[in-house]
Amino acid sequence: MKIKTNHLFFLLLTLLFSCKIFAQSKTKKGFDIKGEQVTFVFNVNDYPNIKNNGVKIKDVFVSGEFNNWALDQWPMTKVNDTIYQLKKDLSVFTSNFGWEFKFIVNSEHWAEPTSDFENSVDAKNPDGFPLMVYNLKLYSAFATDYGNVNFELKGFKDAKKVILSGTFNRWDETGFLMKPTDDGWKVTLQLKPDIYHYKFIIDGIWMEDPQNPSKIENEYSGYNSVIDVQKNVTFQLCDFNDAKTVILSGDFNDWSIEDYKMIWQDNCWTYNKRLSGGKHHYKFIVDGQWITDPHNSVKEYDGNGNINSVCMVK
Numbered sequence: 001m002k003i004k005t006n007h008l009f010f011l012l013l014t015l016l017f018s019c020k021i022f023a024q025s026k027t028k029k030g031f032d033i034k035g036e037q038v039t040f041v042f043n044v045n046d047y048p049n050i051k052n053n054g055v056k057i058k059d060v061f062v063s064g065e066f067n068n069w070a071l072d073q074w075p076m077t078k079v080n081d082t083i084y085q086l087k088k089d090l091s092v093f094t095s096n097f098g099w100e101f102k103f104i105v106n107s108e109h110w111a112e113p114t115s116d117f118e119n120s121v122d123a124k125n126p127d128g129f130p131l132m133v134y135n136l137k138l139y140s141a142f143a144t145d146y147g148n149v150n151f152e153l154k155g156f157k158d159a160k161k162v163i164l165s166g167t168f169n170r171w172d173e174t175g176f177l178m179k180p181t182d183d184g185w186k187v188t189l190q191l192k193p194d195i196y197h198y199k200f201i202i203d204g205i206w207m208e209d210p211q212n213p214s215k216i217e218n219e220y221s222g223y224n225s226v227i228d229v230q231k232n233v234t235f236q237l238c239d240f241n242d243a244k245t246v247i248l249s250g251d252f253n254d255w256s257i258e259d260y261k262m263i264w265q266d267n268c269w270t271y272n273k274r275l276s277g278g279k280h281h282y283k284f285i286v287d288g289q290w291i292t293d294p295h296n297s298v299k300e301y302d303g304n305g306n307i308n309s310v311c312m313v314k
Contacts, residue, residue, distance in 0.1 A: 064101025166198030193277030250282030
């Protein structure tokens with residue numbers, strides 16, 4: 001297993017129907033994702049129960065799991081006589097996985113799509129009313145030859161199919177098909193910094209990575225392999241040019257007062273550190289005096305009454 005240095009972030013939009021991937025001939029409707037935005041799209045021509053029943057459209061809302069199926073909280077903007085849109089930043093959706101949603105006209109008419117939409121599923125709203133809803137799924141993992149993590153399995157040359165599955169794709173058994181190599185199997189993913197559990201599925205048989213000693217017991221009395229994908233973070237203190245010694249100290253080095261000596265370069269004290277995804281507390285020690293980062297406004301108490309600067313790695 002090899003980790004490359006490229007840490008661009010990708011979001012993979014996976015459109016599923018009853019948890020299975022259907023044919024390319026299916027029509028994808030309801031939303032589109034570009035860059036850091038998701039655009040919900042309502043076209044009245046796609047909903048015969050609205051168009052053919054003579055419903056006079058006053059407004060259209062997006063209703064779903066992300067807003068507790070509210071009838072009038074996410075209003076859409078009218079683009080023309082038939083199309084309404086609503087744009088939302090991806091940061092609104094706090095999970096890596098999925099939400100069911102639906103369009104509602106005039107806060108009372110649920111728009112029913114035709115059955116040939118690939119990204120629709122049969123479900124029920126919180127009141128138990130049956131709906132054909134859209135399934136918006138966002139995965140942080142993306143299979144690409146230019147990804148930052150190589151997963152390799154040595155041997156098993158006689159296997160017909162090898163799949164990589166893990167917490168990065170909610171243990172999907174079909175998503176990441178590994179390719180045969182001269183000495184085994186391989187797939188490359190783009191993963192954001194985080195700690196992931198994973199296994200290989202060899203012709204239907206699950207097994208942990210025999211080349212990775214890092215593993216954790218799972219609920220099935222077996223083991224999952226564990227990988228910690230990290231990101232390079234540069235800490236800088238662009239002050240105190242007369243200081244003799246500046247130390248970077250944080251929860252990532254057990255608050256050591258001597259390990260990470262910063263280097264003066266380009267008019268700043270600098271230290272590069274690879275960190276796992278998540279929140280990290282840190283401070284600088286300038287000639288023995290502890291200070292928070294004067295150029296970072298994000299600070300938190302640590303539970304012991306101390307105020308620390310916060311670095312978020314994602």
